[in-house]
Amino acid sequence: MPRSEEIQEQMRNEVIDIYQSGKGYKAISKALRLQRTTVRAIIHKWRKHGTVNLPRSVWPTKITPRAHRRLIQEVTKEP
Numbered sequence: 001m002p003r004s005e006e007i008q009e010q011m012r013n014e015v016i017d018i019y020q021s022g023k024g025y026k027a028i029s030k031a032l033r034l035q036r037t038t039v040r041a042i043i044h045k046w047r048k049h050g051t052v053n054l055p056r057s058v059w060p061t062k063i064t065p066r067a068h069r070r071l072i073q074e075v076t077k078e079p
Contacts, residue, residue: 007038012052015042 011032018028025043029036046052063071 006056007034007042009053012042012046015039016046016052019043019046 011034014032015028015034018031023031025036025039028034029039032039042052045054
């Protein structure tokens, strides 16, 4: 199943505000029309990192900087 669109920061802040007012996951998900697992993930990240504005994770590069330079050198060589 493909990932859906990223939840906007304003919506994530709204989830946290409602959570801090004492509401549970189910009430928040109904109020904002989000899945309960999405609400849980937002709150979990907020509790772990202290912010809802985290950068997306990035895959590590598969090629070392040295191999990258060598590849560029080979490609730009005169035939």
